[in-house]
Amino acid sequence: MATMTEPPAEAFRLSQLIYDTRYRSLTIQVVAFILIMAGVFWLANNTVQNLQELGKDFNFGFLGQRAGYDINQRLIEYSNDSTHARAALVGILNTLLVAFLGCILATILGVIAGVLRLSKNWIVSRLMGVYVEGFRNIPTLLWILIVFAIMTEATPQPRDFRGENPEASMILFDTVAITNRGIFIPAPVWGEGAMVLILVFLASLAGIFAFRRYARKRQEETGVILPVFWVSLGLFFIPSILFYYILGRPVTLDYPELAGFNFTGGTHLRNSLIALWLALSLYTGAFIAENVRSGILAVSKGQTEAAFALGLRPNRTMNLVILPQALRVIIPPLISQYLNLTKNSSLAIAVGYMDVRSTLGGISINQTGRELEGMLLLGLFYLVTSLIISGLMNIYNQSIKLKER
Amino acid sequence: MKKSVLLGTLAIAGLAAGFASAQTLDEVQARGSLNCGVTTGLVGFAAPNASGEWEGFDVGLCRAVAAAVFGDATAVNFVPTTGQTRFTALASGEVDMLARNTTWTFSRDVDLRFEFVGINYYDGQGFMVPRELGVASAMELDGATVCIQTGTTTELNLADFFSSNGMSYEPVPIETNAEAQQQYLAGACDVYTTDASGLAATRATFEDPSAHVVLPEIISKEPLGPLVRHGDNEWGDIVRWTLNALIAAEELGITSANVAELASGTDNPEINRLLGTEGELGGMLGLSSDWAQNAIAAVGNYGQLFEDNIGESTPIGLSRGLNAQWTDGGLLYSPPFR
Numbered sequence: 001m002a003t004m005t006e007p008p009a010e011a012f013r014l015s016q017l018i019y020d021t022r023y024r025s026l027t028i029q030v031v032a033f034i035l036i037m038a039g040v041f042w043l044a045n046n047t048v049q050n051l052q053e054l055g056k057d058f059n060f061g062f063l064g065q066r067a068g069y070d071i072n073q074r075l076i077e078y079s080n081d082s083t084h085a086r087a088a089l090v091g092i093l094n095t096l097l098v099a100f101l102g103c104i105l106a107t108i109l110g111v112i113a114g115v116l117r118l119s120k121n122w123i124v125s126r127l128m129g130v131y132v133e134g135f136r137n138i139p140t141l142l143w144i145l146i147v148f149a150i151m152t153e154a155t156p157q158p159r160d161f162r163g164e165n166p167e168a169s170m171i172l173f174d175t176v177a178i179t180n181r182g183i184f185i186p187a188p189v190w191g192e193g194a195m196v197l198i199l200v201f202l203a204s205l206a207g208i209f210a211f212r213r214y215a216r217k218r219q220e221e222t223g224v225i226l227p228v229f230w231v232s233l234g235l236f237f238i239p240s241i242l243f244y245y246i247l248g249r250p251v252t253l254d255y256p257e258l259a260g261f262n263f264t265g266g267t268h269l270r271n272s273l274i275a276l277w278l279a280l281s282l283y284t285g286a287f288i289a290e291n292v293r294s295g296i297l298a299v300s301k302g303q304t305e306a307a308f309a310l311g312l313r314p315n316r317t318m319n320l321v322i323l324p325q326a327l328r329v330i331i332p333p334l335i336s337q338y339l340n341l342t343k344n345s346s347l348a349i350a351v352g353y354m355d356v357r358s359t360l361g362g363i364s365i366n367q368t369g370r371e372l373e374g375m376l377l378l379g380l381f382y383l384v385t386s387l388i389i390s391g392l393m394n395i396y397n398q399s400i401k402l403k404e405r
Numbered sequence: 406m407k408k409s410v411l412l413g414t415l416a417i418a419g420l421a422a423g424f425a426s427a428q429t430l431d432e433v434q435a436r437g438s439l440n441c442g443v444t445t446g447l448v449g450f451a452a453p454n455a456s457g458e459w460e461g462f463d464v465g466l467c468r469a470v471a472a473a474v475f476g477d478a479t480a481v482n483f484v485p486t487t488g489q490t491r492f493t494a495l496a497s498g499e500v501d502m503l504a505r506n507t508t509w510t511f512s513r514d515v516d517l518r519f520e521f522v523g524i525n526y527y528d529g530q531g532f533m534v535p536r537e538l539g540v541a542s543a544m545e546l547d548g549a550t551v552c553i554q555t556g557t558t559t560e561l562n563l564a565d566f567f568s569s570n571g572m573s574y575e576p577v578p579i580e581t582n583a584e585a586q587q588q589y590l591a592g593a594c595d596v597y598t599t600d601a602s603g604l605a606a607t608r609a610t611f612e613d614p615s616a617h618v619v620l621p622e623i624i625s626k627e628p629l630g631p632l633v634r635h636g637d638n639e640w641g642d643i644v645r646w647t648l649n650a651l652i653a654a655e656e657l658g659i660t661s662a663n664v665a666e667l668a669s670g671t672d673n674p675e676i677n678r679l680l681g682t683e684g685e686l687g688g689m690l691g692l693s694s695d696w697a698q699n700a701i702a703a704v705g706n707y708g709q710l711f712e713d714n715i716g717e718s719t720p721i722g723l724s725r726g727l728n729a730q731w732t733d734g735g736l737l738y739s740p741p742f743r
Contacts, residue, residue, distance in 0.1 A: 053636070054496060054518055054634075054635070054636070055518050055635065055636065056518060068561045068564060068565075069560050069561060069564055069576075070560075070563075070564045070567075070574075070576045071576070072575050072576050072577065072578075079568075080561075080564035080565075080568060081568075152588065152591050152593050153591055157591075157592035157593075158592075159538075159592070180591060180592060180593050181550060181575075181577075181593055181594075259548070260547065260548040260549075261538075261546075261548050261549045261550060261595045262548060262549075262550055262575070262595075264548070271593070349555075349578075349580060350580070352555075352577055352578045352579055352580075354578065358555065358578065362489055362555055362556060363489075363555055363556055363560065363578075365489075366488070366489050366492065366555075366556035367512075367556075367561070368516070369492060369496075369512075369513075369516060369517035369518070371493055371496075
């Protein structure tokens, strides 16, 4: 006789935590979480204990103390009587300056090299190949040092400009001096009425923008193409030049002159800035070129053929059909290239460029012995900067993304 | 029935950091070698020679300490440090001592928590310019471009000197002496400033040293000395008294040549105490009784170290000046070995 029995209600056993798929993933997560927290706790504990042993405390009071050192490139007022916080700010601005200039030049170089690498001209495409492989495969630091060494060794000293028969002379009608300490260019001096001129210039920029919108709308509605480029060019130059003479030349130029040990007057673009800027741009440009190339190749050939079939010229095909689609592929990796460039700018100390790594992360730390605090601040600065850059680029990416209707 | 195995998933309690402050001497002895922080290369003070061995005035001190601890002057790892990395290297324990043209200042001693154990070179900051500039005094340097090593006291002295004299300058910050030399020779700066001894050492390596002049102004006091971490007094004592042993040896006429002979016993009790034939000075330091004898035999006394590396017979050609024994009108004065 068969007896029906209830299936035994399975009691929960500990081994189920490992062998039962219902619980296993939970077990792994709990274990991982505990391990991570233990690691964090150990690091923090270790730091506190070691600081105690060294007899050091943890405070940011040093930021308010007198810095006592001088910085050559200052975008804001600074002297050796300023505080360490002010020195850090000077460094931050210098970092942002070189990162900003670098991102612009790297993008220009990258787009040109990327497009030319796809050129049908054998020499041009190979030359771009050499550029990309050469810069991509040699460390940034070496490029920075190479550019700096060339600029220091191959250009004349200021004292070579002196005398009856100087060994070197200024270029561009005696307005620009290229020396081994940097390039001296004329600086604008803002006289009376300069404000009006600036407003006129800004107004003409707004005019260009408005005209381009109008032209685009007109083209979409009627198909008539307006001469956007020539009108923009005219708007850019003509009103400003007209007002420059009407207002009686409110802006004059301060030309660099050799006085004493060095050139004075004008704007001094230091070799360290130029070397860092060029090297970072050339290096990052090589990566951007590859992004651009891959973006263009990602657009199917049929798109080009369809555009040609509609009678679009190659130029317009590139601008109106290929690039808008390619941008979707190009932008995301471009963001990380911008971030790389910004972070690589911390190699500045190799050429004595006073970025935030050299001021706050170098001299200030060294004079005050606040390594931990300084490095944390430095890390925080780069983190925030990178997040802002990628935030902005993500917004741009959203705007050019394929919009599904 | 299946045996279930439970993994000890929560057994993480044993992670409490075990960081009892190990004594530096024990660590060094266990390691079998001394980690000594030196410059990245300043001829005469610390630089690798043609066969890659470090030599120089500061290097000699490292070797003397190694000889005192191990009886072997070669048991040293030289760790090159820049002006910016030296303090972190010492504070973190990467090096046991620093013998690197480092100026003894209040804040480094007190705030940075280091222990300067003595002064092995009395120095001051000077300026070097190319002779063809025709500059005769530092007061004529208004508007000059000046190369400086970052993270040094010279950087601060320079700022003070120029602002207190109402002059302006353009600083060119540089990481190491070698880079500074290259920038200076290329004319990227008009002036190179560092400790006068460093200027002399750098100039000695130039192709034409006579084309460069060191200006007469000395704008600061730069007492250079070896330093160790604050808090380990036993180790500080060893480095301090090794330096004093070298200084006292010169005063007592002990040289590397005669040290073995004198160690067999003399009529002078101070020599006997120093060389360990009398008393227990070595034992008090936790070292063998012939510690000072080993140190002196390895590198010679202070005067020998000076003459061999930076003295007037070398290309660097520094005179003893303030660094002569007190008996000769200098500032070197070792406390008695008693």
